[in-house]
Amino acid sequence: MSQPEITVLYFAAASTATGLTEQSVTLPASQYPLSSLSGLLASLHPDVGLDKILESSQWSVNAEMVDNVEGVTLKGGEEVAIICPVSGG
Numbered sequence: 001m002s003q004p005e006i007t008v009l010y011f012a013a014a015s016t017a018t019g020l021t022e023q024s025v026t027l028p029a030s031q032y033p034l035s036s037l038s039g040l041l042a043s044l045h046p047d048v049g050l051d052k053i054l055e056s057s058q059w060s061v062n063a064e065m066v067d068n069v070e071g072v073t074l075k076g077g078e079e080v081a082i083i084c085p086v087s088g089g
Contacts (some may be wrong), residue, residue, distance in 0.1 A: 004030050004076020008041065012084035014057065017048040027074060034059060034072035037080065058083040 004027045015021050025040070037059075042051040059066045060081040066072055074080070 003027060004032070004074070006074055006076060007079045008037075009079065009081040011082060012086055013053045014050065014082040014084050017050045017053055018045045027076060030075060032074045033070070034061065034066065034074055034080070035069045037074070041082075053084060054082065056085055058085075 005024050006027060008023045008025050010018050010020050010022070023044075025044070028040070038051065038054040042054065059069060059072075060083060061072055061074070061078050063079070063081075065083075
């Protein structure tokens with residue numbers, strides 16, 4: 001059986017840090033908590049500061065904002081967006 005994959009969308013600082021706007025990511029388990037995704041993504045992009053960016057970012061799964069990352073389990077096929085804080089004037 002193939003490993004489940006998700007599509008990660010990077011915006012703003014996350015996109016700048018990774019050099020990507022979109023990435024297919026293979027999940028290490030068929031039931032993977034969204035709360036663990038930060039660590040996985042940071043390990044895929046070491047030494048670019050992504051871990052710090054993710055600490056202050058929000059998440060959306062399939063175009064729905066996530067309020068409680070602890071309550072979301074990824075199973076594969078989802079589109080996960082990293083929404084970085086922005087400031088404007």
